[in-house]
Amino acid sequence: MEPLAPTCSPAEHPGVRKQFPMPGTLAIERASRVCRALGEPARLRLMARLAGGECCVTELAEAEGEELSTISQRLRVLRAENIVVRRRRGKHINYSLADDHMSDLVSTVLAHASEPVEPVLKDDQQTEEEAKA
Amino acid sequence: MEPLAPTCSPAEHPGVRKQFPMPGTLAIERASRVCRALGEPARLRLMARLAGGECCVTELAEAEGEELSTISQRLRVLRAENIVVRRRRGKHINYSLADDHMSDLVSTVLAHASEPVEPVLKDDQQTEEEAKA
DNA sequence: ATTACAATTACACAACTGTGCAAGTATGAT
DNA sequence: ATCATACTTGCACAGTTGTGTAATTGTAAT
Numbered sequence: 001m002e003p004l005a006p007t008c009s010p011a012e013h014p015g016v017r018k019q020f021p022m023p024g025t026l027a028i029e030r031a032s033r034v035c036r037a038l039g040e041p042a043r044l045r046l047m048a049r050l051a052g053g054e055c056c057v058t059e060l061a062e063a064e065g066e067e068l069s070t071i072s073q074r075l076r077v078l079r080a081e082n083i084v085v086r087r088r089r090g091k092h093i094n095y096s097l098a099d100d101h102m103s104d105l106v107s108t109v110l111a112h113a114s115e116p117v118e119p120v121l122k123d124d125q126q127t128e129e130e131a132k133a
Numbered sequence: 134m135e136p137l138a139p140t141c142s143p144a145e146h147p148g149v150r151k152q153f154p155m156p157g158t159l160a161i162e163r164a165s166r167v168c169r170a171l172g173e174p175a176r177l178r179l180m181a182r183l184a185g186g187e188c189c190v191t192e193l194a195e196a197e198g199e200e201l202s203t204i205s206q207r208l209r210v211l212r213a214e215n216i217v218v219r220r221r222r223g224k225h226i227n228y229s230l231a232d233d234h235m236s237d238l239v240s241t242v243l244a245h246a247s248e249p250v251e252p253v254l255k256d257d258q259q260t261e262e263e264a265k266a
Numbered sequence: 267a268t269t270a271c272a273a274t275t276a277c278a279c280a281a282c283t284g285t286g287c288a289a290g291t292a293t294g295a296t
Numbered sequence: 297a298t299c300a301t302a303c304t305t306g307c308a309c310a311g312t313t314g315t316g317t318a319a320t321t322g323t324a325a326t
Contacts, residue, residue, distance in 0.1 A: 023181055023243050028174050031246035036172025040314080041158075044165040048156055057273060070315065072274055077314095091272060091323060101245045108241065110156050112234045113164035173284080190303060203285065205304055210284095224294060224302060267326100274321070282313075291304070296297105 030081075037081045038105070042066075043074050047097070047106050050084060054096035170214045171238070175199075176207050180230070180239050183217060187229035 023031075038044050042064075049055060049063060061071040075095055078084045085098045097103050156164075171177050175197075182188060182196060194204045208228055211217045218231045230236050 022178070023247065025174075027243055027246045028178055028181065029246075031242045032172055032174045032177040034172075034242055034246065035168045035177065039165055039169025039172040041161050041165045042314085044168065045155070045161055048161065058271095067316070068273070069275085069317085072272095073314075076274080088323085093273065101241070101248075105238075105241055105245070108234070108238060109164045109167055110160055112238070113160045113162075113167065114156065115234075175284085191301095200286065201303070202287080202305085205302095206284075206286095209304080221293085224292095226303065269326080270324090272321100272323080274319105276319080277317090278315100280313100280315085282311105284311085285309090287307090289304105289306080291302100293302080294300090296299080 034081050034083060034105075037077055037083055038109070040074075043078060044106070044109075046071070046074055046078065047083070047102070048110065050095060050097050051103050051106055054087075054094045056089070056092035056094050058092070060095070167214050167216060167238075170210055170216055171242070176211060177239070179204070179207055179211065180216070180235070181243065183228060183230050184236050184239055187220075187227045189222070189225040189227050191225070193228070 038047060045064065046060060049060060055063075057068060057071055057075065060075075061068045064071060075084060075086070079086065079095075082098050083102055084095050086093050086095050088094075097106075171180060178197065179193060182193060188196075190201060190204055190208065193208075194201045197204060208217060208219070212219065212228075215231050216235055217228050219226050219228050221227075230239075
């Protein structure tokens with residue numbers, strides 16, 4: 001449990017040691033919960049669908065080709081993190097994204113995933129500048 | 134497994150049915166993997182730290198008060214999703230965020246988590262407009 | 267009231283994930 | 297070559313998570 005103190009001196013670390021103000025435990029906790037909720041293909045698909053407009057559970061189940069109960073469970077997880085919101089519409093319950101932040105998040109991560117893997121600088125390589133230094 | 138066809142007609146669903154172009158399976162898969170990687174407090178904290186500048190494993194372990202092996206495993210997960218990149222620096226291996234998308238993602242989700250829960254429109258309520266309609 | 271449809275929830279089981287310990291690899295110094 | 301430091305990985309165990317079936321709740325209509 002107790003980590004040992006490193007023997008490497010601070011001078012060995014040329015990285016920017018700007019001591020970025022770390023977010024509080026609560027913020028980290030909440031943010032990671034949101035990410036985890038989006039961290040499953042099935043749920044992220046649901047989010048992508050909801051980004052196109054609000055839907056009732058039956059619609060979503062039909063679109064996804066899944067059990068109603070399964071969709072409901074997924075929505076439950078999303079709702080627990082305030083990622084989606086629901087509203088009664090007569091016999092149906094319509095779900096939609098909680099706010100603009102959420103559509104931002106979804107589109108950002110999807111945009112990144114759609115991009116080609118940058119072949120510019122592969123892992124474990126050094127830049128040209130570093131090579132001559 | 135086979136979902137039953139819903140008996141509710143499309144006319145019942147006033148939501149924007151704009152048939153948003155759904156992202157491909159691959160994009161969804163990759164995006165959700167990224168989210169899942171960020172979906173754990175410990176790993177997200179690591180990301181927040183790396184957002185402040187590149188670090189070696191020992192530094193991170195010391196900062197987090199964790200075993201070196203634990204940090205290494207976390208970095209492994211992040212690296213598997215191309216979220217972070219590593220580079221040898223003599224005796225050390227420095228990790229840093231893979232690209233600008235990643236710092237964007239991290240700061241966006243953290244910003245959202247730091248915000249107060251909007252008290253504007255609670256769940257399962259209807260807007261004023263809808264009340265008179 | 268009863269009936270029908272929409273959605274949620276409880277439960278149980280399988281699959282996955284994170285962690286620490288211990289062993290292994292890689293680099294630099296002597 | 298040996299030694300020490302820095303990091304990674306294999307393994308096993310505990311804790312978590314997603315899914316379907318079946319039972320339950322809630323709403324609207326008759």
